[in-house]
Amino acid sequence: MQYSSLTSNLLKGPIPQEICDLANLTSLYLSQNKLTGSIPSCIGSLSKLQYLSLASNLLKGSIPKEIGKLFDLSNLNLSFNQLSGPIPILSATHLYIVDAGNGCQKIFPDPFEGNSDLSPYMCPTPVTKKANSSRIPYHFKIFLPIAILFTISILGCLLFSRFKLKNNHVNVQPTKNGDLCSIWNYDGKIAYEDIVAATEDFDFRYCIGVGGYGSVYKAELPCGKVVALKKLHHLEAENPTFDRSFRNEIKFLSEIRHRNIxxxxxxxxxxxxxxxxxxxxxxxxxxxxLRDEVNAVEMDWTKRVEIIKGIAHALSYLHHDCCPPIVHRDISSNNVLLNSSFEAFVADFGTARMLDLDSSYRTIIVGTCGCVAPELAYTMIVTEKCDVYSFGVVALEILMGKHPEEMLSWLSSPTSLVNMKLIDVLDNRLPLPTSQLVTQNLVHVATLAFACLNPQPKSRPTMKEVCEEFLSRHTSLGIPLRMISLLQLMNREMHIGGKTKTCGV
Structure with missing residues (x-):
């Protein structure tokens, strides 16, 4: 195994020592769980490790000095734990530290933030080589200047020839594998060097997030356009077959246009x-x-309902209007982005497909744990109904202001929901709605969310049906919001579209 991503898995307990037996591991993501105990020192034996994220857990103790021996490490994130003691000297020569958890709060992330008892390490004093006291041989004094002048002359000729050739063949496409950069919406081509310059060689100050597939950077292109660059962890650029397939696949995905994608x-x-x-x-x-107190309050009930609708419309487009249909595979609150007006945009809608071009839906199981449909555990087949289930989880997360992990466990025994009211689980940072229309919309969305969480895939609505429900007219609820129970929502006893209706195929 080379890659392991268990982010947002609700994992508890210590990090198992057995993980250190994965000698070929290059990427390990265990962030946003409830892991306790200390960081195993044996992680330092994973000599091929390049990406390590243990952020947003409950880890205690000191950072093992063995981590400093990971020479290939390029991405380290230990923020928001309860670590203490000195920060060890990091020997990795290509390390650019990125903070996924702190990316929510600051532009300049600190990979050790949230560990108040950590003390910074002292940079080692550089070792100065003792000057050679022996005298330079006489013949070196004669031939060395001549050799330098000859080398400079040769380099000058080569550079001039290359510059002339470039001017004469400006429109020729590069044929060597792994050299193509292209942005279809802008004039001309963007060079790899432009991307490196825009991010100052991927300095962590430009990193705005880290996910299972790669790190995301904010960059301003030479044309003045600000874009998000996703630097993929997957390295297949030297494979000519992958090169061609990747370009064809990304060309197809680049033609997808929807206001919520x-x-x-x-x-x-x-x-x-x-x-x-x-x-x-x-x-x-x-x-x-949702985890920012200011922005969460600014996202009132009306905005939250519109966000849920936007996600639904995006998925309906991918499932029913694209040819061939596209299954997202990883719908979660991390893969829904918001613009300045809090409008929702679904992201990462084809990354899994692009990076696993040789695999079928049966063998490639991806997704954020806690949002993955339960049937995947035994069918190992990804379908549109898996996206529908994940949509239901995200819809409840938006209404509750947090991941509905306990709610999902209650669904297996609905009787536990008899005495639980909808108002008990709504995000208490927002006041209860006073408008009848807003109240109807909340009940409507919650009812559809529970329908999408049906344990039987065939009983879940399609995303097209969900969108049609959003367009239907709502009649009066008949009972006050404070009296509506979760069991009523699960059984779809509330009136939707003027009548009691069960979505399903």
Whole structure:
């Protein structure tokens, strides 16, 4: 195994020592769980590890000095734990530290933030080599200047020839694998060097998020357009077969246009790395906004209902209006972005498909745990109904202001919901709605969310049916909001569209 992502899995307990037996592991993501205990020192034995994220857990103790021996480490995030003691010296020569959890609060993330008892390490004093006291041989004094002048002359000729050739063949497409950068919505081509310059060689100050597939950077292109660059962890640029398939797939995905889907402007496939170039969203992820006290309050009930509708319309488009249909596979609050007006845009709608071009829906199981449909545990088949289930989870998360982990466990025994009212689970940071229309919309959305969470995939509505429900007219609820129970919503006893209706196929 080379890659393991268990982010947002609700995992508890210590990090198992057995994880250190994965000698070929290059990427390990265990952030946003409830892991306790200390960081195993044996992680330092994972010599191939490049990406390590243990952020937003309950880890205690000191950071093991063995982590400093991970020479290939390029991405480290230990923020928002309860770590203490000194920060060890990090020996990795290519390390650019990124903070996924703190990306919600600041532009300049600190990978150790949220660990108040950590003390910074002292940089080691550079070792100065003792000057050689022996005298330079006489013949070196004669031939060395001549050799330098000869080398400079040769380099000058080569550079001049290259410049002349470039001017004479400006429109020739590069044929060497891994050298193509393209943005279809802008004039001309963007060079890999432009991307490196825009992010100052991917400095962590430009990083605005880290996910299972890659790190996201904010960058201003030479044309002045601000975009989000997703630097993919998956490295296949040296594979010519993957090169061709990847370009064909991304060309198809770039043609997708919907008002609630993040626009994919283009890509960069280079020997060193792979990028996807997306439209930039000012407010960031829905996940971060729900956990920000100021933004969460600014997202009133009307905005939240519209966000849910926007996600539904985007998924309906992917499932029913694209040819062939596209299954997202990883609908979660992390993959829903918001613009400055809190409008929802679905992101990462084709990343899994692009990076697993040789795999079928049966073998590739991706998704954020806590949002994954239960049938995947035994069918191992990803369908549109898996997206429908994930949509139901995200809809409840928006209404509750937090992940509905306990709610999902109660669904297996609905009798536990008899005495629980809807108002008991709504986000208490917002006042209860006073408008009859807003109240009807909340009940409507909650009812549809529970329908999408049906344990039987065939009994879940399609996303097209969900959108049709949103367009239907609502009649009066008949009873006050404070009296509506979750069991009533699950059984669809509330009137929707003028009559009691059960969605399903």
């Amino acid at each position: 993040v626009k994919l402007h283009g890509f960069c496939l280079h020997r060193r790395s792979m990028f996807l170039i997306y439209e930039y969203m000012e407010k960031g992820s829905l996940f971060c906004n």
